[in-house]
Amino acid sequence: GRIHRFTARVSDRPGGVAALTSILAKAGASVKDMMHERATLKEDIAMVSITIALETRERAHAEEVQERLKEAGIYFDWHSQSAVLA
Numbered sequence: 001g002r003i004h005r006f007t008a009r010v011s012d013r014p015g016g017v018a019a020l021t022s023i024l025a026k027a028g029a030s031v032k033d034m035m036h037e038r039a040t041l042k043e044d045i046a047m048v049s050i051t052i053a054l055e056t057r058e059r060a061h062a063e064e065v066q067e068r069l070k071e072a073g074i075y076f077d078w079h080s081q082s083a084v085l086a
Contacts, residue, residue, distance in 0.1 A: 004054050005054070006079055007052075008074050009047045009048070036048060037049040
């Protein structure tokens, strides 16, 4: 599948979300939807949870995106191999 969904935790300081989207852009992935949540991370008020629907070229490209997130030290949960945007 080409559409994937994941949730990442990033800094709630200026530039935190930009750093995440920069990694995705450099990997050639296209953000289709993004949801920003503060309430779900009560244990760390300096972090924000971002759920992203992302378009990749193919499975190998999705795996490359995951590797780049890991290399950048971004904590994330990959929710699905393929999802349909609602």
